[in-house]
Amino acid sequence: MKILLAGHISFNLIAPYTRRVKQILPMSEIGVLGLNRPGTQIRDEDKIVFDEVIEKPTWTKKKLYKVLFSYNFIKHCLSFFIKQKNVFNYKIYLNLKQTIINLANEVLNDEFYKNTFQRFDIINFQYIDRTSTKYLQYLNANNKVVLTFWGSDLMCTAGVELYEEQLRLIDRADRLVVHSLQMREILLSKYGRKYLDKVRLNYFGLEDIKFNKISKAEADKKGLKEYAQKWQIPENKIKLLIGYSGAKSTRHHRILEELNKKSEEWRDKFHLVIPMTYNNNDKEYFKAIENLINKTEYSSTHIVEYLTDDEVAYLYNLIDVFINIRESDAFNATMVETLYLNKINIVGSWLPYEMIKRSGINYLEVEKISDINKALYQVLVGDLNPNIRHNKEKIYKLTSNNYTVPKWCDIYKELYQL
Known part of the structure; x- marks a missing residue:
């Protein structure tokens, strides 16, 4: 097979x-x-x-020249020129050499992919x-x-x-x-x-190696202390993990805006951890979030450098609450790993996590982003389902x-x- x-x-x-x-x-x-x-x-x-x-190979000149008079190349040429709205457009002919190279590349690519798929x-x-x-x-x-x-x-x-x-x-x-x-x-x-x-x-x-890394980090008190110092994560505050990447769909800006409404009252109670180590290609969005973080009254840790699996394991052990209100999601590894560590998850009710619920796994749900502060108040006063910190075995059986x-x-x- x-x-x-x-x-x-x-x-x-x-x-x-x-x-x-x-x-x-x-x-x-x-x-x-x-x-x-x-x-x-x-x-x-x-x-x-x-x-x-x-x-996919990078084609040599020899390979490209070899296909110039093939049936497939001629077919690609005819198709290309038929698609042009104006075949007499001089710009096409000014770049004719590059056009021919591109078409020859297409022919070779087609042959490569057809041969590849045929073998499986x-x-x-x-x-x-x-x-x-x-x-x-x-x-x-x-x-x-x-x-x-x-x-x-x-x-x-x-x-x-x-x-x-x-x-x-x-x-x-x-x-x-x-x-x-x-x-x-x-x-x-x-x-x-x-x-x-x-x-x-x-x-x-997830494979057991991943779960084992998390458990190993959990037991390494010295390592946890060192990473807490490295990332300037305080011990005496509730640590909120906001998303897990730099993707705009994470909606960091909306979360931060809601949290800032309670900053005067809660700034000494919560520490924000915002990892944006990948999916941060939208530079304008990244800069906007950076500005919001710099302006907030909460203490915060903004992680922008790529983390190894070991570092991620320590980070997830150091946080207390994972806020997961993406625009859409089917499931994500951060949710799995934080639930395995019995961390509290605050989740958008619009996300299709029905299989998690059916497995008896407990978390806090919000119907809209503006409900985040209500959920965090529940965390502060301890008004929680007593099973919310007992998800380890259930999430392992569901996701291992x-x-x-x-x-x-x-x-x-x-x-x-x-």
């Missing part, structure tokens, strides 16, 4: 998943297309996890946006196709063109994997209930890849036998 993982292929997520699949399906071969590692480069030792790490039995696309939909044209009749929706690709995508691309890939797919019943209903409402039989519920999960990956393997085996 040869499986190709393509689309958004983040090493931190895919590597542990692959290790576990290989344990359950030792005869499988797993390749990855487009492997990346946020915050750093992919090293040779990282690639050992996979049977094959596939990267199952193609599992991760995150269904244009990173994945662009590969539809390269799939062959023998490929079994799995689409894994992460959340934002289902709930935050808009526009007729992208919708049509997603729908074509969904129509071609054999299985559609979402995290929860809520996400399933969103998918079926958006694209049609005829796809119900294709849908499976599952989640990637010891439980989730076997379900993935069942999906692969089901498709391989079709």
Whole structure:
């Protein structure tokens, strides 16, 4: 069984998943297309996890020249010029050499991707946006196709063109994997209930190495003290973790605005921890949040440098409350890890976390962002469900890849036998 993982292929997520699949399906071969590692480069030792790490080549001049008189190149040329509104536009001919190079690149890329997909039995696309939909044209009749929706690709995508691309890939797919019943209903409402039989519920999960790092950091009192000093996190205040990345969808600005309404009363009670170590490409937004942090009366820790897994484990041990009111989300590792540490989570009720509730996991919900201060008042006075700090075992059973990956393997085996 040869499986190709393509689309958004983040090493931190895919590597542990692959290790576990290989344990359950030792005869499988797993390749990855487009492997990346946020915050750093992919090293040779990282690639050992996979049977094959596939990267699109940079084509040499010799290769480019070789295709100039091929049938596919001529077809690409005709298609290009037909699409031009004005074929007599002199600008096209001023850049004719570069146009020819680009078209030759397209021909070689097409051949590369077609040959790549032909070698695999199952193609599992991760995150269904244009990173994945662009590969539809390269799939062959023998490929079994799995689409894994992460959340934002289902709930935050808009526009007729992208919708049509997603729908074509969904129509071609054999299985559609979402995290929860809520996400399933969103998918079926958006694209049609005829796809119900294709849908499976599952989640990637975290490997025990991750849980063990968190527990190890929890027991390391000296290390926790050193990191608290490094990040200037006080011991005598309730630490609020605001989001987990620099993404605008985290809505740091709205959270900070609400907190500032109570700053005079609460500034000596709360310390704000704002990690914006990745997904911070929107420089204007990043600067705006930085300005808000500098103006707030609360003490704060603004972390902007990429953190290792070990550092993240210490950080999550040092906080008390995780505020998670993203615009949309299917699930996120920070929520898993803080619940595993029995930290209080304040969560937007609009987020599709039905599977967490059904597992008996407790957290505070707010219906709108302006309710955050009400939830924090409950934290201050201790008006909480007594089970809110007893989620460790439940979240582990729900999210450990010891439980989730076997379900993935069942999906692969089901498709391989079709």
